[in-house]
Amino acid sequence: MDTKTKLKKALADELNLPELTGEGYNDDAALFGEGLGLDSLDAVELVIVIQKHFGIEIKDMDEGKTAFTSINTLAAYIDKRLSA
Amino acid sequence: MNQTEPVAITGLGCICAAGDTVDACMEALFRGDRAPAPPVRFRTTHPNPFPVFEIKGFADRPGLLRTSALGLQAAHEALADAGLNQDALDGLRVGVCVGTTVGSAMNDEAFCRAYRAGEDPDLAPIDCILSSNPADVIAREFGFTGPCQTVVNACSSGTDVIGLGASWIASDICDLVVVGGADELGRITYNGFIALKIADETPCKPFDAHRKGLNLGEGAAILILESERSRHQRQCKARAFMLGYGSACDAYHQTAPKPDGEGLKRAIAEALACHDTPASAVAFVNAHGTGTPDNDRVESHALASVLPGVPFFSTKGYTGHTLGAAGAIEAVFTVACLEQGRIPGNAGFTTPDPTLGALPVCEPMNVAGTIALSESLAFGGNNAVVLLGRGERS
Amino acid sequence: MTRITVQGIGVFGGFGTGVQAFVHALESRPVPPSVQPIPTGHGPMDLAAFRADLTPLEALVPARTLRRMDSFSKMALLGAHLALTDAGIEPANQAGLGLIIASGFGATTTTTYALLDSIARDGDVCTSPIHFANSMHNTCAANISLQIGATGPNLTVSQFHLSVPSALLTARQWLLEGRVERVLFGAVDELSDLIGYLWLRQRGEVNHGPMRPLATGEESAIPGEGAAFFVLSARDEATPGYCTLENVSTGRRPGLVKGDSELLILGADGRREFGAAYAAAAEGAEVACFTPHYGSMPPGPAFDMAAAALMLREKRAFASPEHSTCDFRASLLSPGAPITVDRMTCLTLACEQGFGRIELGRL
Numbered sequence: 001m002d003t004k005t006k007l008k009k010a011l012a013d014e015l016n017l018p019e020l021t022g023e024g025y026n027d028d029a030a031l032f033g034e035g036l037g038l039d040s041l042d043a044v045e046l047v048i049v050i051q052k053h054f055g056i057e058i059k060d061m062d063e064g065k066t067a068f069t070s071i072n073t074l075a076a077y078i079d080k081r082l083s084a
Numbered sequence: 085m086n087q088t089e090p091v092a093i094t095g096l097g098c099i100c101a102a103g104d105t106v107d108a109c110m111e112a113l114f115r116g117d118r119a120p121a122p123p124v125r126f127r128t129t130h131p132n133p134f135p136v137f138e139i140k141g142f143a144d145r146p147g148l149l150r151t152s153a154l155g156l157q158a159a160h161e162a163l164a165d166a167g168l169n170q171d172a173l174d175g176l177r178v179g180v181c182v183g184t185t186v187g188s189a190m191n192d193e194a195f196c197r198a199y200r201a202g203e204d205p206d207l208a209p210i211d212c213i214l215s216s217n218p219a220d221v222i223a224r225e226f227g228f229t230g231p232c233q234t235v236v237n238a239c240s241s242g243t244d245v246i247g248l249g250a251s252w253i254a255s256d257i258c259d260l261v262v263v264g265g266a267d268e269l270g271r272i273t274y275n276g277f278i279a280l281k282i283a284d285e286t287p288c289k290p291f292d293a294h295r296k297g298l299n300l301g302e303g304a305a306i307l308i309l310e311s312e313r314s315r316h317q318r319q320c321k322a323r324a325f326m327l328g329y330g331s332a333c334d335a336y337h338q339t340a341p342k343p344d345g346e347g348l349k350r351a352i353a354e355a356l357a358c359h360d361t362p363a364s365a366v367a368f369v370n371a372h373g374t375g376t377p378d379n380d381r382v383e384s385h386a387l388a389s390v391l392p393g394v395p396f397f398s399t400k401g402y403t404g405h406t407l408g409a410a411g412a413i414e415a416v417f418t419v420a421c422l423e424q425g426r427i428p429g430n431a432g433f434t435t436p437d438p439t440l441g442a443l444p445v446c447e448p449m450n451v452a453g454t455i456a457l458s459e460s461l462a463f464g465g466n467n468a469v470v471l472l473g474r475g476e477r478s
Numbered sequence: 479m480t481r482i483t484v485q486g487i488g489v490f491g492g493f494g495t496g497v498q499a500f501v502h503a504l505e506s507r508p509v510p511p512s513v514q515p516i517p518t519g520h521g522p523m524d525l526a527a528f529r530a531d532l533t534p535l536e537a538l539v540p541a542r543t544l545r546r547m548d549s550f551s552k553m554a555l556l557g558a559h560l561a562l563t564d565a566g567i568e569p570a571n572q573a574g575l576g577l578i579i580a581s582g583f584g585a586t587t588t589t590t591y592a593l594l595d596s597i598a599r600d601g602d603v604c605t606s607p608i609h610f611a612n613s614m615h616n617t618c619a620a621n622i623s624l625q626i627g628a629t630g631p632n633l634t635v636s637q638f639h640l641s642v643p644s645a646l647l648t649a650r651q652w653l654l655e656g657r658v659e660r661v662l663f664g665a666v667d668e669l670s671d672l673i674g675y676l677w678l679r680q681r682g683e684v685n686h687g688p689m690r691p692l693a694t695g696e697e698s699a700i701p702g703e704g705a706a707f708f709v710l711s712a713r714d715e716a717t718p719g720y721c722t723l724e725n726v727s728t729g730r731r732p733g734l735v736k737g738d739s740e741l742l743i744l745g746a747d748g749r750r751e752f753g754a755a756y757a758a759a760a761e762g763a764e765v766a767c768f769t770p771h772y773g774s775m776p777p778g779p780a781f782d783m784a785a786a787a788l789m790l791r792e793k794r795a796f797a798s799p800e801h802s803t804c805d806f807r808a809s810l811l812s813p814g815a816p817i818t819v820d821r822m823t824c825l826t827l828a829c830e831q832g833f834g835r836i837e838l839g840r841l
Contacts, residue, residue, distance in 0.1 A: 117792075129601045129602045131603075131764070147592055182758065185615070188584070188638075188674060189584055189589055189613070189616070189634045190583055190584070190590065190673075191589045191590070191593075191594070193594060194589045197595050198591050199675065200590075200594070202519060203519045204520070207679055207680070210676060217636075217637065219637065220637075220638075221835060222829060223730070228613075229481030229729045229730040229731070231647055231727075231729050232637060232644060232728070232832075233635055233644045233647070233648065234635065234636050234637055235635060236584070236614075236615035236634045237632070237634045238616050244633065248633075248648055248651075251648075251651045254655075255654065257647075257727075271602070272593065272597070272613075275597055276605060276610030276613075278602075278603075279606065280607045280611070326535045331633075332630065332631065333620075333623045333629050333630065333631070335624055335626075335627050335628055338611055338617065338620050338621070338624070339607075354657075361577075450690060462616075463611065463616065463617070463620065464614070464616045464617065465620060465624075465632075466616070466620075
């Protein structure tokens with residue numbers, strides 16, 4: 001399973017976001033605010049989800065914030081960290 | 085709120101990492117002592133253990149949650165301080181109102197783990213929880229027959245109970261109300277606050293520019309609220325007076341405070357309005373000051389706007405954040421400070437944060453006024469404030 | 479003195495959802511409990527229980543609102559919506575509304591399962607912050623205040639089976655003191671697997687019904703879950719409401735006096751250890767008992783209160799189910815008889831001689 005598919009499935013399950021795995025979800029859409037409507041509590045959950053499913057620890061929430069923009073940015077961030 | 089007579093506080097008790105009596109705590113605060121360290125009471129697999137403020141050498145009671153045992157110890161101290169022995173108590177209508185976060189949750193980890201693993205675990209830990217409701221435990225110990233109320237308002241519980249208990253005195257439901265808060269350190273809350281990314285890996289630094297979050301603590305504090313009739317009958321002087329209580333909900337977010345601090349400001353306004361106390365009469369504020377970036381920012385701006393220039397400090401640098409006990413511990417400290425006419429420095433603060441609305445007191449200082457405010461902010465957007473006035477013993 | 483009225487009721491439980499379903503149940507025989515397996519160390523065991531259905535909530539709030547909520551918060555939110563709607567109050571922008579929640583056990587599903595699982599499976603560093611936040615007792619109050627914009631004082635009380643009278647005492651104080659003009663008061667508890675398991679362990683045999691709470695020498699309790707919410711008001715409201723809240727008292731035995739109430743609604747719920755105490759307290763009185771409609775659970779007294787409020791407004795009596803098994807001297811309310819009394823008292827007895835009395839009056 002590629003990173004993006006795995007990521008979407010993990011987020012759909014752990015954050016109760018079935019729309020992520022549905023047809024036609026825009027992977028560039030914003031995860032926070034106007035987009036999916038995630039907030040600061042979801043952000044810290046995201047950190048745990050990524051640690052759990054990808055073994056990547058995000059210590060600095062500011063670094064996380066940029067990566068958390070959309071599914072595409074997050075998948076790219078994970079790939080970069082995995083290949084580092 | 086309708087105007088009611090101030091409610092006398094005739095006894096205090098406290099146990100936390102700073103000390104196992106009120107006097108010991110106050111000495112530690114004015115000495116500037118603090119010693120957060122990795123937890124000893126439970127194991128953690130966190131690679132770098134976050135420091136906590138654990139109580140050393142406290143003997144747990146078999147069959148009772150540590151939370152409730154801590155509450156009992158503080159209650160014994162407070163009742164003795166009020167000069168109330170069992171004979172005196174037996175003739176009074178006594179209620180109990182105690183705040184906690186973990187003291188009534190069915191979360192015994194070992195039991196739940198074994199049950200989830202398909203075992204039929206021994207029920208002793210559940211029986212322990214069911215017989216450890218913190219308010220019930222105190223009522224049972226002393227044979228109190230009045231109302232019991234365990235407040236589970238997260239981190240504002242220990243402040244809320246003081247206002248709720250005062251209301252039982254003011255409306256003559258009780259002659260005496262034992263109010264306070266109690267919470268023990270545990271792995272679940274420890275992990276929870278770390279997961280929320282609001283715990284500091286180093287000793288907490290409330291209101292400091294480099295603050296990263298809170299350190300958890302544990303403890304209990306009890307205040308004895310007493311009717312005028314009762315204390316005049318036994319010629320007991322008040323240590324302090326409850327002058328006002330205010331509470332309001334942000335209705336903004338599950339765990340984060342509302343950025344404009346509007347709920348906190350309304351709670352302060354309500355507390356001041358109880359006896360038409362002008363903001364200028366407030367000598368100092370014992371702030372919530374957890375050391376989390378959000379809390380301290382919101383709180384400092386709210387204080388700067390409604391109580392400009394009033395000295396404030398957080399005592400969580402000495403005690404850690406004791407959750408449901410915090411408001412009660414801090415109210416006890418506030419009373420003791422009013423009596424002594426001085427306040428401690430805000431432990432952990434060294435570097436001013438330009439984004440804060442105001443800066444805390446760095447060093448112990450003398451204060452002349454007779455009225456002070458203690459406040460708590462909590463998950464769920466709860467804000468609670470009590471206004472305390474100096475008593476007749478100092 | 480300030481008059482407090484009950485303006486709205488939101489109830490759901492084993493009998494169904496809403497005041498109408500409740501009245502329907504009270505007028506007929508109790509809906510039998512449903513049977514569900516509970517995991518135990520000996521494999522799944524059937525437990526008969528009065529279960530609540532949360533699906534009506536889906537029609538009331540958008541799915542996204544519920545995304546992070548656990549079943550406990552959802553139950554509370556449904557109760558809140560039902561009560562506000564019943565009172566003709568929009569469940570939004572309720573600035574200044576006071577909110578008080580009473581719960582015996584809190585969010586036990588989240589605490590025992592989701593939260594501890596997240597720690598057990600993946601270690602301390604993978605503790606779920608959302609599940610941790612949801613495990614707090616007052617999270618359901620936070621969720622309600624967020625959804626309906628309730629910015630007034632907000633309180634959650636947990637006193638096991640005396641949670642309702644204890645918390646209601648404070649609701650009444652707030653209204654009498656003028657802190658708030660209205661309080662949304664709710665009692666809620668869920669029958670999680672853990673609570674069901676403890677029921678099986680502590681009480682042994684499963685009763686499949688009916689409950690016979692007036693046979694006070696017998697064990698016949700069936701566990702329940704659900705929520706009962708009320709809009710309490712000290713305002714001069716446009717609509718008359720159900721009844722008045724006259725008094726609330728709670729404590730331990732020496733304070734328990736029979737009082738001058740004309741009718742006792744007994745919280746007796748088939749747990750035999752309390753049977754004798756209920757029989758003694760109700761000896762010779764006119765009594766009613768409705769627990770076989772909703773079961774045994776900490777919010778029980780709030781359901782008793784809802785039944786009393788309905789009788790006071792509709793001025794007619796509901797029959798106590800299984801009244802023929804009453805084993806103490808008492809006068810039982812006859813079904814359908816006109817209610818002429820002005821006062822009713824809901825009486826709850828708990829361990830260590832604890833009691834709660836909720837007195838309601840006719841408007």
